[in-house]
Amino acid sequence: MPEPTVLTVLTTTDTPGKADALARGAVDAHLAACAQINGPVTSVYRWEGAIETAREWQVLLKTTTERYEALESWLVQTHDYDTPEIIATPVTRGSAAYLAWVAEETTA
Numbered sequence: 001m002p003e004p005t006v007l008t009v010l011t012t013t014d015t016p017g018k019a020d021a022l023a024r025g026a027v028d029a030h031l032a033a034c035a036q037i038n039g040p041v042t043s044v045y046r047w048e049g050a051i052e053t054a055r056e057w058q059v060l061l062k063t064t065t066e067r068y069e070a071l072e073s074w075l076v077q078t079h080d081y082d083t084p085e086i087i088a089t090p091v092t093r094g095s096a097a098y099l100a101w102v103a104e105e106t107t108a
Contacts, residue, residue: 005065006091006102011075011084012043012056018080019057025078031071032061033105065090067106 009032013019016039023035039057046052063071068088075086091099 006094006099007063007065007068007088008091009061009063009068009071009075010087010089011059011061011079012041013059013079013081013084014054014056016057019059022059022075022078023061026061026063026071026074027105029074030106030108031067031074032063033102034062036060062102064103064106067108070108 011022013022016037019037019039023032023037026032027035037057037059040055041058043054043056044051045054061071072086072088075084
C-alpha cells in the first residue's frame, strides 16, 4: 500500500500566542505531525472593500491527504478569523523517513 500524500497547510493569525495554540492543538489532535511558526509577517489584502495591512504569524502544518479534511474542519472551528487562510500544497518529494513519520504521527 503506498504512503499517503503529504501536504503542507498554511494558515495565519494575528498573535504569537494564537499561532502557538493552533500549532499545538493540531499536533496534539494528530491532525498534523508538526507545525512551524514564522513571523511576524506583513499581510496586505482587500477585506470588505478596503485595502488592509496587518501583522500576522504564519503556521505551516505538515499532514496527509487523509487527515486534511479533519484538519481544515478543526482550523475553521478553532480559528477566530471570519475567513481564515487555509491553503494546502502537496509535497512532491521528500525524505522517505520523514514522509513516513508524518503519516505515522497523523494516524487517528
